[in-house]
Amino acid sequence: MADANQTPLLAIDDLAVHYPIGGGFTGPKRVLKAVDGIALSVAPGECLGLVGESGCGKSTLAMAIMGLVTPTHGHIRIADQEISATKKADHMHLAQTVQMVFQDPYASLNPRQTVRRTLADPLRLHGIGNRTEIEHRVADIMAKVGLRPEQAARYPHEFSGGQRQRIGIARALILRPRLVLCDEPVSALDVSIRAQIINLLLELKDDLGLSYIMISHDLGVVEHVSDRVAVMYLGRIVERGDWREIFENPRHPYTRALIAAIPDAFRRRAVAGQKARGEIPSALAPPPGCHFHTRCPLVADQCRSDAPALEPVAPGHLAACHFRDRAA
Amino acid sequence: MKFRANLYIGGAFFATAVIVGVLAPVIATHDPVFDANLMNAEIPPGWEYPFGTDAQGRDIYSRVVHGARISLTVGLVAQCINSIIGVTLGLTAGYWGGWWDDLVSGLTNLMLAIPSLIFALAIMAILGPGLVSLLIALGLTSWSYSCRLARAQVLSLKSQGYVQAARILGYSDLRIMFTQLLPNILGPLIVIATLGAGGSILAEAALSFLGLGIRPPYPSWGSMLSDAREQITTAPWLSIFPGLAIFITVLGLNLLGDGLRDILDPQSRERTS
Amino acid sequence: MSVPLLDVENLRIALSQGGKSYGAVEDVSFSIAPGETLGLVGESGCGKSITALAVMGLLRPPLSLGGGRITLEGGDIHDLPPAKLRQLRGKRIAMIFQEPMTALNPLSTVGRQIAEMFVLHAGANWSEATDRAVEALRQVHVPSPERRVKDFPHQLSGGMRQRVMIAIALACSPDLLIADEPTTALDVTVQAEIVDLMQELCAAKGTAILMISHDLGLVANMCRRVAVMYAGRIVEQQAAADIFDRPRHPYTRGLIASLPRLGARVAHGRQRLQEISGVVPAITAFPAGCRFSPRCQRATDVCQSNDPPPTPLPENGLVRCHHHG
Numbered sequence: 001m002a003d004a005n006q007t008p009l010l011a012i013d014d015l016a017v018h019y020p021i022g023g024g025f026t027g028p029k030r031v032l033k034a035v036d037g038i039a040l041s042v043a044p045g046e047c048l049g050l051v052g053e054s055g056c057g058k059s060t061l062a063m064a065i066m067g068l069v070t071p072t073h074g075h076i077r078i079a080d081q082e083i084s085a086t087k088k089a090d091h092m093h094l095a096q097t098v099q100m101v102f103q104d105p106y107a108s109l110n111p112r113q114t115v116r117r118t119l120a121d122p123l124r125l126h127g128i129g130n131r132t133e134i135e136h137r138v139a140d141i142m143a144k145v146g147l148r149p150e151q152a153a154r155y156p157h158e159f160s161g162g163q164r165q166r167i168g169i170a171r172a173l174i175l176r177p178r179l180v181l182c183d184e185p186v187s188a189l190d191v192s193i194r195a196q197i198i199n200l201l202l203e204l205k206d207d208l209g210l211s212y213i214m215i216s217h218d219l220g221v222v223e224h225v226s227d228r229v230a231v232m233y234l235g236r237i238v239e240r241g242d243w244r245e246i247f248e249n250p251r252h253p254y255t256r257a258l259i260a261a262i263p264d265a266f267r268r269r270a271v272a273g274q275k276a277r278g279e280i281p282s283a284l285a286p287p288p289g290c291h292f293h294t295r296c297p298l299v300a301d302q303c304r305s306d307a308p309a310l311e312p313v314a315p316g317h318l319a320a321c322h323f324r325d326r327a328a
Numbered sequence: 329m330k331f332r333a334n335l336y337i338g339g340a341f342f343a344t345a346v347i348v349g350v351l352a353p354v355i356a357t358h359d360p361v362f363d364a365n366l367m368n369a370e371i372p373p374g375w376e377y378p379f380g381t382d383a384q385g386r387d388i389y390s391r392v393v394h395g396a397r398i399s400l401t402v403g404l405v406a407q408c409i410n411s412i413i414g415v416t417l418g419l420t421a422g423y424w425g426g427w428w429d430d431l432v433s434g435l436t437n438l439m440l441a442i443p444s445l446i447f448a449l450a451i452m453a454i455l456g457p458g459l460v461s462l463l464i465a466l467g468l469t470s471w472s473y474s475c476r477l478a479r480a481q482v483l484s485l486k487s488q489g490y491v492q493a494a495r496i497l498g499y500s501d502l503r504i505m506f507t508q509l510l511p512n513i514l515g516p517l518i519v520i521a522t523l524g525a526g527g528s529i530l531a532e533a534a535l536s537f538l539g540l541g542i543r544p545p546y547p548s549w550g551s552m553l554s555d556a557r558e559q560i561t562t563a564p565w566l567s568i569f570p571g572l573a574i575f576i577t578v579l580g581l582n583l584l585g586d587g588l589r590d591i592l593d594p595q596s597r598e599r600t601s
Numbered sequence: 602m603s604v605p606l607l608d609v610e611n612l613r614i615a616l617s618q619g620g621k622s623y624g625a626v627e628d629v630s631f632s633i634a635p636g637e638t639l640g641l642v643g644e645s646g647c648g649k650s651i652t653a654l655a656v657m658g659l660l661r662p663p664l665s666l667g668g669g670r671i672t673l674e675g676g677d678i679h680d681l682p683p684a685k686l687r688q689l690r691g692k693r694i695a696m697i698f699q700e701p702m703t704a705l706n707p708l709s710t711v712g713r714q715i716a717e718m719f720v721l722h723a724g725a726n727w728s729e730a731t732d733r734a735v736e737a738l739r740q741v742h743v744p745s746p747e748r749r750v751k752d753f754p755h756q757l758s759g760g761m762r763q764r765v766m767i768a769i770a771l772a773c774s775p776d777l778l779i780a781d782e783p784t785t786a787l788d789v790t791v792q793a794e795i796v797d798l799m800q801e802l803c804a805a806k807g808t809a810i811l812m813i814s815h816d817l818g819l820v821a822n823m824c825r826r827v828a829v830m831y832a833g834r835i836v837e838q839q840a841a842a843d844i845f846d847r848p849r850h851p852y853t854r855g856l857i858a859s860l861p862r863l864g865a866r867v868a869h870g871r872q873r874l875q876e877i878s879g880v881v882p883a884i885t886a887f888p889a890g891c892r893f894s895p896r897c898q899r900a901t902d903v904c905q906s907n908d909p910p911p912t913p914l915p916e917n918g919l920v921r922c923h924h925h926g
Contacts, residue, residue: 053790054759054788067496068492091496094496094498095497095498099496099497100492100493100496102489102493104489107490108490109489109490110490110494110508110511110512112512121507122498125498125499125503126498160880168489168493171497190644190645190880190881191815192855192856192859192881192896193880194859194860195859195874195875196876196877198874199876217788219863220860220862220865223861223866224871224874225861243866247863247864248867259863261790261792261793262818262863263796263818263819275794275797276790279761279791280788280791295790
């Protein structure tokens with residue numbers, strides 16, 4: 001389990017990623033605030049679950065953490081490296097610290113490369129080991145993800161979706177990173193093989209002492225794997241805390257709405273929540289004040305003008321709602 | 329297995345042209361340039377001269393066969409230059425975007441708007457006549473097609489997981505472009521290149537026809553057509569055989585390109601699920 | 602029992618590939634009573650979508666109807682000529698799909714697409730039909746329907762488009778609505794609203810629903826009965842209330858045990874998810890005997906040689922397994 005007093009492996013401070021849209025001939029200039037002031041941290045050995053629907057900015061946040069988009073302002077600190085608006089990501093350095101598992105196993109592997117090449121090339125690029133050592137590491141990681149050694153010479157199209165995802169996981173782990181960002185790792189897989197991949201990810205986490213950021217829209221998966229959970233809505237974190245707190249005692253109406261929206265087939269859910277009304281607003285024109293007020297069952301005048309801050313409800317459990325102290 | 333007519337027939341035609349060109353010195357019956365005797369001028373096709381002779385008394389068959397070397401070399405080298413320029417510009421424009429992309433796209437649009445022949449003529453006028461200037465002129469005119477294609481392909485592949493994974497693994501931009509993107513866009517580019525080679529051969533023929541390409545007495549199919557302009561009714565064999573040679577070669581390349589597209593496209597979309 | 606609304610008997614759908622014919626769906630039987638909701642659950646490739654297409658008469662080569670009977674209120678519909686089928690669709694059976702963007706005409710306003718239904722099937726003129734279209738949008742809870750009526754599909758969000766699809770489908774109050782993964786492409790909170798909407802409207806109009814999805818939880822919550830499909834067969838059919846508590850088929854059991862469900866970790870702590878080994882077989886390579894046997898922990902010799910026949914269960918249920926229970 002994670003030790004909350006250790007220096008965090010990942011620390012994000014007031015991060016914003018804004019995209020200018022339009023302007024000139026196509027219409028008035030607008031700003032898409034994909035990520036709008038986010039603070040997060042991940043401790044070594046911890047799994048942080050990140051939940052949200054379309055337009056919440058979790059994909060942009062993932063891109064920013066991986067150094068694929070430049071922040072508009074704010075800092076991202078990963079181990080001893082920093083990414084900010086003025087300091088671009090140094091991928092050669094970052095590569096051995098943070099890696100990513102992608103959602104679509106059919107698009108995340110180079111169709112013209114064998115498995116061996118996909119796994120060995122990064123080692124060569126980083127000058128890790130001679131030929132024998134590279135062979136060993138490739139064989140080792142393949143075994144760890146459940147692939148047979150003779151499969152190294154095959155091409156991606158010869159594998160099933162689940163196997164391709166295993167290759168993707170192997171690639172993410174080949175440089176022995178400390179933090180792995182998993183972006184919807186099982187959503188594109190057949191239902192009956194999701195368990196295989198989820199179990200694998202959890203085993204690897206324990207075996208290799210990894211930290212995860214698990215992005216998923218499937219609350220069941222998030223509850224199962226996370227130590228802490230952060231809920232995002234239209235670019236902001238609306239609630240954050242220990243997994244048990246979030247799922248047993250959610251304090252933000254959106255979190256409650258997410259939970260209420262899942263069909264309760266087991267009829268064992270402790271929390272009954274109210275569902276959200278209406279459609280998710282466009283991220284280009286988020287409602288003023290609290291972004292969620294247009295769909296919130298608890299909406300009051302204050303919500304339309306004052307954006308509530310993310311403040312503690314209990315130690316380690318924060319919610320951005322004027323009515324955060326109201327239990328479900 | 330479907331009988332891929334395009335591929336086999338096109339391949340056969342093109343291969344024939346290449347073989348003829350390669351074996352030219354062996355299979356020609358006369359010297360194409362020096363074996364000229366005005367006494368033998370404009371003899372119709374017959375046993376001694378299967379394709380007849382031209383106004384200078386030279387054997388047309390030998391000239392057509394040697395012409396294959398020149399026309400094919402010019403066509404293929406010009407297409408190589410085209411492809412290299414086009415792919416490099418398109419690949420980098422698509423991947424890097426920004427002002428470079430704007431510049432390249434603007435240039436591409438410009439090139440597509442200018443009639444290629446006129447552009448080639450202008451370059452030839454500046455550089456003067458000769459084989460090298462011909463190659464440069466042809467090489468600089470048609471790169472826009474491969475550029476546009478490469479750019480479009482890169483734009484669609486750029487956001488694929490494996491390209492992002494390469495960035496995260498520390499691959500440099502150049503390495504990504506050459507090891508991750510280029511191999512995956514090669515298919516359609518090869519098809520364009522085969523079709524473009526046909527176009528280059530035709531362009532060379534046109535330029536030579538206008539007197540700007542290969543100068544007499546060296547045989548290129550286009551210059552042979554040019555020489556035969558005036559005698560088209562009196563001695564049609566002067567035009568028919570070089571014309572046929574161009575036709576078969578370019579048709580072969582076009583069919584080959586089509587056939588390659590059929591093979592390469594479905595394969596790249598194959599998956600086992 | 603009274604005459605079922607839809608009765609499918611021993612349905613067989615053939616797939617022609619590479620000169621050979623494969624049974625994509627075989628021996629599928631189920632029935633839906635008027636106003637009832639039946640859920641059809643399975644993974645990709647199990648045949649649930651093409652079963653729906655067969656009911657609608659929309660099978661196209663390389664798929665074709667290979668046998669069986671489909672009746673609507675007692676009358677055969679599987680062998681109707683195309684003209685008669687066209688009359689049925691929209692008026693008596695309607696269908697909504699997963700991707701509303703591809704099912705809606707991008708060049709026509711949503712108002713017109715709804716109004717078309719009234720013109721074609723209810724004999725209304727365009728002006729009446731447009732008024733009824735506005736009303737239909739109101740029924741599916743689209744805000745400001747008088748303005749929305751003039752919008753094009755691309756101007757609406759995914760959830761809105763799905764509501765428009767539902768409005769089109771239910772415009773002429775059909776007897777049966779077939780919904781093929783209607784919520785899969787939508788956000789979670791929007792999914793919940795669409796499901797509620799479907800239930801509310803269909804209850805009001807007395808429309809039966811055939812709900813197709815890969816999400817067992819969603820279907821069990823929404824439907825009165827659930828049928829689980831695997832590799833072209835229905836392997837289990839039970840009342841929704843029972844299927845989670847007492848799954849009879851190893852596949853259903855495996856599915857339920859393998860998915861992390863909300864509330865499980867709070868109740869029992871984190872337990873390793875039970876995996877179902879292997880992969881879903883391709884249509885061209887269905888195993889001999891029981892199709893689930895290669896992946897089944899209870900498989901014995903008889904499973905590998907004999908295809909289990911359907912065993913009836915109480916309350917119109919069935920299970921196909923040599924070792925059920």
